[in-house]
Amino acid sequence: MTEITRRNALKLMSATFIAGAAVSMLPKMAFSAGTITVLNWQGYGTDEAWSIKAFQEATGIEVVHDYYSSEAEMLTKLRTNPGTYDLVILNAARCAQAMAEDLISPIDYAKVPNIASVAANLRSNENFNKDGVGYAVPWVWGLTAVAMREGLPKADSYAVFGDPAYKGRVGLQDDAVGAIAAAALLTGQDMNNPKDLDLVKGTLKGFKPNVKLLWSTEDQWNKSFAAKEFDVAMYWSGGAVRSRRVSKLPVDFVVPKEGGIGWVDGLGIPVGAPNAEGAHAFANWMIDPKFYVEWATKAGAPASANTAAMESLPADDLSRQIHKPEYIANMSIMSALPDDRREAFNNLWQEVKAFYAE
């Protein structure tokens, strides 16, 4: 038997390391039979551990995740890694873009029986359909509006971001579309196609003395809010529910008179998905009232696109209280932007950020 010397141990360790490195370099095997890969924001419904466990017990399909931290990054991942993902969570606006670029494939609604009770106007949303064919299962909707520290007078307008009372106490989202939407609504313009971009730019620049932080993830929002870095911020309705319920943060969610910045997220199946069958099953699971009620009450969730699921929530549920039906009436829904407008938005926001940094 070989003696265990330091040299031998080192040899063994190096060999193990090299073998490990070599194995990890091999292309990822496609375990398409029992696995689906979901591309989503981190901590956003699909990766709830209890749900993944129950889904695997029910169907034998294992759910693995890859995450993105911006919608543009999600599209980049779809473009550069075809055949990697089985299910992707995409915003209606980005869905139209992905559809136009043939990144996602049509949904076989026969394999998604829960679609029957999904709100018809969400299902027929132009961003989810091309030539009468549905490309996504509407999953959840919500709105971006204003979150305030509990106890402060509730703002009734996006003008609160420029209110001198909140000097250095405002957190905006580091997102060109969201920031421009708020300024466009405040100046009475169509947020998807503001005619007067200079007015939008001026409005955003006017927020400068108040802007303390540009946040990009929910986790960052929560940490900064908990550290009392800001009192008023743009925020997602679903995020507000989670911050209150999970992080116990004193957050009030307010929808100004200009209306919320609405969004609908859909579940899409990328072209070349290795396990489209499993993806359909998981999409159906995601809009199931049973899953939704548990998700909404355990973690906090945006409003489900499935009417039956919303009606299953208890009447005093935070999410049901925040996603009031009347908000849908005056909320503008984000839709896809043509390339030149998107570029103009990005350049405008880059310029505003540079101005904030001065």
Added chain:
Amino acid sequence: MRSDTILNDAARGSSDPRQRRPIPAWVATTALLLPTYGWLTLAVLLPLLTMFVFSFMSATPMGKTPIVFTLKHYRAFIDQPYLINIAWTSLVIGFWTTLLCAVFGFLAAVALARATVGRMRETLLVLLLLPFWTNGLVRVFSWTMVLRENGFLDGVVHMLLPDIGSVSFLYTRYAIVLGLVHGYLPYMILTCYIALSTIDDAIIEAAASLGARWWTILLRILLPLAAPGLISGAVLTFVPVIGSFMEPRILGGKVGVTMGTVIEDQFTQAFNWPLGAALSFTLLAVVLAIFATFSGVLRRGTTA
């Protein structure tokens, strides 16, 4: 004839007495260099070249948008003049980071090389380099815990001076420079340390015996002799710092808008790879121009 071969072999360092056709020198050289250059071509030059080609395209060549050749991305600094301010900020941050790294790094290296011996020196070197082994992201996020309002620094200061206001300086340029200095100091210490450790003790002893004070020795002997290390350390620091995006983004918050973050935004947020690539190459040109301007100083420094 035979004596010639032996002579050749001896010149190449071989003393094998058996008769064997010597490998021509150029074959050996090529064989030794091939893996490195092959790898560099594959892993660095080709992607860089691709990016250079991208920078002339009208849209990112993925998806279905038709691509045409354009120079408009190189006009970005004219079309979007605010970029000039951002570039200036990046250069200023790069300058201060490099300067502070040079001062602290050189002094640390002097202490390491001159004032300590043997095991002590090794221990100190390891202690200085230890933070370097941790992930950069961890280091930056730990700074946010220290610098933020109600953070560690704020708490300590308030414990000593309860009346003073908030001392948080997270989300300022100082925080960015602090994080960058922390991140790049080890490069400077190492290059300076290597340069300083080659200086012959006898020179310093001679200077001291001729009556030179410590500052004369530092300024007239150590500094000029260690200049190559100082300069290569400065280059190693300055170039990555002006392109850095993690530290400005996390420590700078809303003031952390630098060329690095603008370029990163083009790749991750705006999906405008051509513009990102064009900005990167413009930045590269600026860096090369700066080095060309100071090439005389650099050459004199490195050959001294």
